[in-house]
Amino acid sequence: MPTIKHTIAIIALSAFAASASAQDLLANHAPSDRKLTDLKAVKINTANSTIDLSNPAGDIYSTWDNKSALIAPGTLPANFKVDLRGFAMPTPSRKITSQYGPRWGKQHKGIDVKVYIGDTIYAAFDGKVRIAKYNAGGWGYYIVLRHPNGLETLYGHLSRQLVKEDQIVRAGQPIGLGGATGHVTGSHLHFETRLLGQAINPALMFDFEAQDVTGDFYVVKSGTIQNSKQTAVAQTNKTTATTTTTTTTPAPAATKTTQQLTESRGGETSQNQQEPEATRQETTYIVKDGDNLFRIAQNHGLTLDQLCRLNGLNRNSVIVRGQVLKCS
Numbered sequence: 421m422p423t424i425k426h427t428i429a430i431i432a433l434s435a436f437a438a439s440a441s442a443q444d445l446l447a448n449h450a451p452s453d454r455k456l457t458d459l460k461a462v463k464i465n466t467a468n469s470t471i472d473l474s475n476p477a478g479d480i481y482s483t484w485d486n487k488s489a490l491i492a493p494g495t496l497p498a499n500f501k502v503d504l505r506g507f508a509m510p511t512p513s514r515k516i517t518s519q520y521g522p523r524w525g526k527q528h529k530g531i532d533v534k535v536y537i538g539d540t541i542y543a544a545f546d547g548k549v550r551i552a553k554y555n556a557g558g559w560g561y562y563i564v565l566r567h568p569n570g571l572e573t574l575y576g577h578l579s580r581q582l583v584k585e586d587q588i589v590r591a592g593q594p595i596g597l598g599g600a601t602g603h604v605t606g607s608h609l610h611f612e613t614r615l616l617g618q619a620i621n622p623a624l625m626f627d628f629e630a631q632d633v634t635g636d637f638y639v640v641k642s643g644t645i646q647n648s649k650q651t652a653v654a655q656t657n658k659t660t661a662t663t664t665t666t667t668t669t670p671a672p673a674a675t676k677t678t679q680q681l682t683e684s685r686g687g688e689t690s691q692n693q694q695e696p697e698a699t700r701q702e703t704t705y706i707v708k709d710g711d712n713l714f715r716i717a718q719n720h721g722l723t724l725d726q727l728c729r730l731n732g733l734n735r736n737s738v739i740v741r742g743q744v745l746k747c748s
Contacts, residue, residue: 494616508592521721529619530612535598560602576610623718720747
């Protein structure tokens, strides 16, 4: 009997060892969570790599150079669609310190977002670094990226550049640090969006207060981008704004007193100025579904407080569809 028990014990132990060995073998060959995650990352990267970033938007840009930040304006085909999907906000800051539009007789061709020295600045879309230079009389340390959707984005007054010219970058990748270099009175990010060399108000695409884009697409209807006083017509998958304008003179300019900023190749200098009454432009806007006071103000180059004063409102006022607002 002892011999039989001993034999049974040996068989049981052998079976257990074989089972454990098989489980170990399976475990060694089974993908771990990390391996699964890596596999998903490979699939995502493979999908992204289908877009050629070595020559982004090469179908509409005839040249690529690292010399001039501003290229000669070109004419766009009618109904040109800019894809805003896959975006990243250039900064988590929600405070706009200076809007796009007229500044002391010149155009401020971007918006200024409050950032502090050392704050991280991010690429707005996948793309390639065309310019990474320094301009003492203007943007200081600045970067220009070109993107497959046709846009070029400019980031000015940086304290440090984290990328080099001709480098491929991804949306949300750190490209620089906030600063106060160049011609400025305080630290901020000067952010521009351009298409074939023509400036577009970034607020038509980027809502910094909501930390989101205004829609999946921005569509240029006319074939050319007009200046801020001839507001470019935009369509997105959200509400499309309609602006009606009655001009009192051939050369309209809004009458308002603001802190004016002189832009010299991108630089700004504080200056208070009252524009002459003779150039006053009367502009109204009809409220659409989904509108809010902040976005209407941004789209018309105003601060929220300015829009409220023009219409006898306050920041918490409720607006309704069909309501007519004065915008100048």
